[in-house]
Amino acid sequence: MNDTKSRIDQACRVAEDFTKLYYDTLDKRRHIINKLYLETGVLSWNGNGVIGSKKIVKFLMDLPGTDHTITTLDSQPILDSAVNGQTTLMIQVTGTVKYQDKSPKTFQQNFIVTAQGDKWKTVSDCFRLQEPLTPKN
Template identity: 60%
Template sequence: MEQDIKTKIDLARHTAEEFTKLYYESVDKRRHLMSRYYLDTGVLVWNGNGTVGKDLIQKFFEGLPPTEHTLTSLDSQPVLDVAVGSQLTFLILVCGFVKFQEKISRPFQQNFMITAQGDKWKIVSDCFRLQEPVAL
């Protein structure tokens, strides 16, 4: 049992590294391909605004200004079978900086839940947030 968890943690780390490399390259340089990263019923929450379905998510990305992402930290973990059955699913946590067009870089964090679909990884849920002071 313990070896199985260690194997899944190692796989989550490796998958997160490969997945985020492809994802951010696509966001920054091949935005027309973004829908292929999401499940048909995928969810994107961008700074508190939600979009559901890969076609609407694609439309959302096409409406964003050009970006350049720099990652500063990356973490991942497997989602336990008790929560997702036997479906191989990982949670990925990303922090970094994003520059929109020629503006100053701004800090962001992004959380992905991805699941195996055949030999591809698909985003179930994606939550992006620019890091700005909270006004209480």
């Protein structure tokens, strides 16, 4: 039981540190965001799929400048049996993003991150703007 609690505590600490670094890098130093992804990392951004850290940084560099504000943050460890004992976490984030001079939009982002030495690298990243559904007549 103590091991489970310590892994959950670690997941919470890592989530706070990782998301602060991630959004700070995305908003202010986007050109080095590839350092936060595995070389084989996967990004799904509003339905656009990108594979590989070099292609991910190119995709993100083509987006307008951003300013993210985090509203909620949650994290949990992924079972060892699912990831062959590799320390891996799922991080869920919600917040608002402001693109240049446009009004803020709500977003949700899910990360799967894995330990690589003393660094955390993104295995999978799924970003989605939270647009209201429009009724169909």
